[in-house]
Amino acid sequence: xxxxxxxxxxxxxxxxxxxxxxxxxxxxxxxxxxxxxxxxxxxxxxxxxxxxxxxxxxxxxxxxxxxxxxxxxxxxxxxxxxxxxxxxxxxxxxxxxxxxxxxxxxxxxxxxxxxxxxxxxxxxxxxxxxxxxxxxxxxxxxxxxxxxxxxxxxxxxxxxxxxxxxxxxxxxxxxxxxxxxxxxxxxxxxxxxxxxxxxxxxxxxxxxxxxxxxxxxxxxxxxxxxxxxxxxxxxxxxxxxxxxxxxxxxxxxxxxxxxxxxxxxxxxxxxxxxxxxxxxxxxxxxxxxxxx
Amino acid sequence: xxxxxxxxxxxxxxxxxxxxxxxxxxxxxxxxxxxxxxxxxxxxxxxxxxxxxxxxxxxxxxxxxxxxxxxxxxxxxxxxxxxxxxxxxxxxxxxxxxxxxxxxxxxxxxxxxxxxxxxxxxxxxxxxxxxxxxxxxxxxxxxxxxxxxxxxxxxxxxxxxxxxxxxxxxxxxxxxxxxxxxxxxxxxxxxxxxxxxxxxxxxxxxxxxxxxxxxxxxxxxxxxxxxxxxxxxxxxxxxxxxxxxxxxxxxxxxxxxxxxxxxxxxxxxxxxxxxxxxxxxxxxxxxxxxxx
Numbered sequence: 001x002x003x004x005x006x007x008x009x010x011x012x013x014x015x016x017x018x019x020x021x022x023x024x025x026x027x028x029x030x031x032x033x034x035x036x037x038x039x040x041x042x043x044x045x046x047x048x049x050x051x052x053x054x055x056x057x058x059x060x061x062x063x064x065x066x067x068x069x070x071x072x073x074x075x076x077x078x079x080x081x082x083x084x085x086x087x088x089x090x091x092x093x094x095x096x097x098x099x100x101x102x103x104x105x106x107x108x109x110x111x112x113x114x115x116x117x118x119x120x121x122x123x124x125x126x127x128x129x130x131x132x133x134x135x136x137x138x139x140x141x142x143x144x145x146x147x148x149x150x151x152x153x154x155x156x157x158x159x160x161x162x163x164x165x166x167x168x169x170x171x172x173x174x175x176x177x178x179x180x181x182x183x184x185x186x187x188x189x190x191x192x193x194x195x196x197x198x199x200x201x202x203x204x205x206x207x208x209x210x211x212x213x214x215x216x217x218x219x220x221x222x223x224x225x226x227x228x229x230x231x232x233x234x235x236x237x238x239x240x241x242x243x244x245x246x247x248x249x250x251x252x253x254x255x256x257x258x259x260x261x262x263x264x265x266x267x268x269x270x271x272x273x274x275x276x277x278x279x280x281x282x283x284x285x286x287x288x289x290x291x292x
Numbered sequence: 293x294x295x296x297x298x299x300x301x302x303x304x305x306x307x308x309x310x311x312x313x314x315x316x317x318x319x320x321x322x323x324x325x326x327x328x329x330x331x332x333x334x335x336x337x338x339x340x341x342x343x344x345x346x347x348x349x350x351x352x353x354x355x356x357x358x359x360x361x362x363x364x365x366x367x368x369x370x371x372x373x374x375x376x377x378x379x380x381x382x383x384x385x386x387x388x389x390x391x392x393x394x395x396x397x398x399x400x401x402x403x404x405x406x407x408x409x410x411x412x413x414x415x416x417x418x419x420x421x422x423x424x425x426x427x428x429x430x431x432x433x434x435x436x437x438x439x440x441x442x443x444x445x446x447x448x449x450x451x452x453x454x455x456x457x458x459x460x461x462x463x464x465x466x467x468x469x470x471x472x473x474x475x476x477x478x479x480x481x482x483x484x485x486x487x488x489x490x491x492x493x494x495x496x497x498x499x500x501x502x503x504x505x506x507x508x509x510x511x512x513x514x515x516x517x518x519x520x521x522x523x524x525x526x527x528x529x530x531x532x533x534x535x536x537x538x539x540x541x542x543x544x545x546x547x548x549x550x551x552x553x554x555x556x557x558x559x560x561x562x563x564x565x566x567x568x569x570x571x572x573x574x575x576x577x578x579x580x581x582x583x584x
Contacts, residue, residue: 119569139574158566160452160500161575169583193533197499197564200534204496207489208452241485242492272489274450277411278581282431283453286578289570291461 009033014220034081045179054227064092079109088177113142117153139165163205181231207242301325306512326373337471346519356384371401380469405434409445431457455497468507473523499534
């Protein structure tokens with residue numbers, strides 16, 4: 001359960017050329033957002049650096065060695081601003097074992113929990129299987145002083161299973177730090193289909209589960225060697241009927257602040273009680289790879 | 293697997309005042325659709341009668357006694373028009389045991405298979421739990437001469453589990469005969485949210501599974517005693533990225549005919565290979581009612 005109402009801020013921004021300046025810039029935006037008395041700030045995927053997974057290069061593993069130091073930095077930011085903060089960092093779990101990890105800080109700066117990305121993509125420009133070991137955590141929400149947060153990361157957003165499991169574990173809000181963008185070689189039509197598919201799948205999770213869904217995506221063009229991604233922004237908040245509560249631009253740094261009313265979940269779920277009618281005795285094959 | 297390309301017709305219509313005239317009218321529309329050389333015709337939920345579940349009354353069980361006779365009728369229609377036909381009928385399985393059942397006829401008029409609705413709704417104006425025993429079939433597609441059809445019915449459409457299980461069983465098209473409408477006492481905003489939620493959840497299934505999704509909904513206003521539903525039509529075809537291929541009106545009888553290319557599923561799934569990365573070893577709790 002969450003507090004009845006929370007004020008949330010989504011921070012969408014471009015990479016600022018190096019990690020140090022990007023972190024400084026992000027902290028500045030968090031402080032700006034917190035002047036508006038928000039309870040919860042959500043940052044985008046791997047917000048401290050460029051999206052290095054555009055290419056496979058061992059040199060980027062050094063970023064993960066800064067995991068503990070970055071935890072210290074953002075712990076202090078959460079404490080100073082008395083805010084629950086969802087960060088997304090490159091984790092070195094031990095030498096040679098790395099994760100794409102969301103760290104959630106509570107208002108006192110303590111670590112409320114970590115979530116290691118479970119579904120790892122790998123396609124041209126998104127070589128994440130090279131960098132990140134798939135998480136070995138359950139799909140369980142992270143408890144904070146403002147309630148349970150269903151933290152998932154990017155590629156997880158395409159899977160109804162992870163959304164459902166978070167909701168069954170009591171999450172009333174799903175939160176996806178994200179890095180997704182346009183391939184500039186695709187046609188405008190294909191780009192639109194992809195953006196709408198990304199919005200559409202997550203709207204589906206909101207509707208199926210009667211929960212709020214939030215995604216914070218990178219914005220801006222990033223180039224590494226011959227690879228280039230135009231991150232499409234469009235960070236959003238969907239309500240428990242899938243209605244659009246906020247939608248950011250595709251090309252600008254933005255702070256989006258909204259108050260969310262979790263009593264609305266009663267109304268929506270009582271009207272269309274999907275959880276009541278699940279045929280759980282017929283779902284066991286969901287755990288199979290394929291059935292033919 | 294389906295044929296590479298099929299031509300599908302969706303037939304959306306209002307109730308014509310009695311069963312006999314409604315069936316005659318429907319057969320006429322099927323024949324009209326088949327002049328266009330379609331492979332597959334899909335009808336709406338409980339298309340032979342009014343949507344009697346608006347109220348609870350034992351008198352309607354007599355409709356289910358006509359199940360075998362209606363099978364004969366639509367078998368002949370399928371054979372005469374050499375078309376695969378998805379009908380949606382009120383089934384008497386034995387005395388006092390009833391189902392909401394889709395019967396699929398192959399082009400030779402034989403029964404390709406039946407699907408008994410698994411998720412049964414019950415809310416004001418939709419008292420289906422009074423009439424229909426929940427199905428006891430697996431979520432398996434029905435094999436026909438044009439390929440495997442993932443037949444589901446109405447309330448099933450809110451469940452990512454049934455869509456996923458059909459896709460894992462090889463269905464490349466999900467087909468939902470449907471009866472859903474506006475409560476005229478709701479505000480315009482609420483009506484819009486509901487319609488968009490209905491479209492949104494099914495768009496989500498298309499995207500999550502990389503399959504075509506088709507729904508055929510009733511249209512027109514039906515009144516029984518003090519209950520009234522304005523069925524919202526909007527029958528649709530979504531492509532495997534969730535893109536809208538066809539969308540019917542909210543208030544007119546319509547035949548929608550489109551050719552679907554199942555090779556497109558290769559392109560979409562190869563580009564975004566969601567099936568590759570499912571973390572099946574972590575999904576077992578989907579079979580639980582709730583986890584707290």
